Amino acid sequence: AGCSWGYGPKNGPDHWHELGFPIAKEGTRQSPIEIKNAEAKFDQNLKPLNLSYDPTSSKSICNTGTTVQVDFDDCTDRSVLTGGPLCGKYRLRQLHFHWGACDTHGSEHVIDGKTFAGELHLVHWNAEKYCEFNEALKAPDGLAVIAVLLKVCEANQALQKIVCSLECLKSKGAKTDFKDFSACSLLPSCLQYWTYPGSLTTPPLCECVIWLVLKEPISVGADQLANFRKLEFGPCEPMQNNYRPPQASKCREIRKNFE
Ligand SMILES: NS(=O)(=O)c1c(F)c(F)c(-n2cc(CC3CCCCC3)nn2)c(F)c1F
Ligand SMILES: [Zn+2]
Numbered sequence: 001a002g003c004s005w006g007y008g009p010k011n012g013p014d015h016w017h018e019l020g021f022p023i024a025k026e027g028t029r030q031s032p033i034e035i036k037n038a039e040a041k042f043d044q045n046l047k048p049l050n051l052s053y054d055p056t057s058s059k060s061i062c063n064t065g066t067t068v069q070v071d072f073d074d075c076t077d078r079s080v081l082t083g084g085p086l087c088g089k090y091r092l093r094q095l096h097f098h099w100g101a102c103d104t105h106g107s108e109h110v111i112d113g114k115t116f117a118g119e120l121h122l123v124h125w126n127a128e129k130y131c132e133f134n135e136a137l138k139a140p141d142g143l144a145v146i147a148v149l150l151k152v153c154e155a156n157q158a159l160q161k162i163v164c165s166l167e168c169l170k171s172k173g174a175k176t177d178f179k180d181f182s183a184c185s186l187l188p189s190c191l192q193y194w195t196y197p198g199s200l201t202t203p204p205l206c207e208c209v210i211w212l213v214l215k216e217p218i219s220v221g222a223d224q225l226a227n228f229r230k231l232e233f234g235p236c237e238p239m240q241n242n243y244r245p246p247q248a249s250k251c252r253e254i255r256k257n258f259e
Contacts, residue, residue: 005203006066006233013244021203029207030247031198032108032147035254040194046257049146049191049212050083053092055182061165062175063231066202066242068166069096070178074127079183081124081144084212085195085255090124090144093133095183097121098201098243099228103152108201108243109213111149116217117225118150119243120186121201140197142208148187148218155221158185163224170232188216192258201244215258 005011005019017025024030057078061070072079072092079092099118100106107116124144125136136142161181168176192215199207231239 007242008233008237016203016205019203021205023199023205023207024203027199027205027207028250029197029199029252030205031201031209031211032110032244032246033196033198033249033252033254034110034246035112035194035213037112037194037256040254040256042259043255043257046085046195046255047083048257049081049193051081051184051187053079053182053184055180057092058178058181058183060175061162061169061178063169063172063239064096065172065233067096067098067239068162068169068228068231069094070162070181070183072183074125074133077127081146084144084193084257085210086144087141088126088128091127092183093123093125095120095122095186097150097228099150099225099240100243101229101240103222103225106241106243107149108246109147109149110246116149117152117220118228120148120150120218122146122148122183137200137204137206137208139208141210142206143200144210144212146187146193147211147213149214150220150225151217152222152225153219155224156219158182159220159224163227166227166231170230172232172234186218188214188218190214190216192216192256194254194256196252196254198252215256
């Protein structure tokens, strides 16, 4: 079954196409991409994002072996995203992070040539149109992921609950209860965004994501981010640089809801 994918020199993004995910090379809407603001088209028909998250829907937090992830109860419409370019109601399933070995890089999306220290992804799926998540993965409008860029400056109080739980999540597969977490507390005050059709940024790289990249980053403290790097991919392998670099835009249109 070959070696499983990761972010190392032998199983990282440049190898994913030969590890069972040919779409990595052959896909037409792969993510992330570089966003050039001047080339993004303002679309007045784009609605504001409408988030309604129930803090009691958070369940657990785990080290998946490639990221740290908070899972939510997505069996009913407890935490949903509507509006923006979306048709229908998208249920929040999980949130997770990507980050670098140092504060100069680690984000997946690159904005006008600028990389950020990390990126938060809030993963939603179209529960109005599809019966389950794995079905939504096969549809061009199956998922909606909100991407929030992380910039290193003052510490972020809303992140602290996640940072505090990291010490018991060091090893791959570690998992613990994570109740009453307010996902919307992680969002910046301004929800202006760029949007484009893309994919999961990790295998299986399904081309099922409507991306919503927020223009305003959130802050993260240098020591908060240092705690993320104490997690491990595997024994003695610090979890860092778990990001995919920008992929070919292949003449996709990027729209924005701000001028
Ligand atoms: N970076 S991203 O693009 O925001 C992003 C996502 F949007 C995801 F949905 C996943 N994802 C992966 C699985 C496992 C499934 C395991 C069985 C096969 C399908 C995937 N569940 N969610 C993911 F890993 C990820 F990185
Ligand atoms: Zn992600």
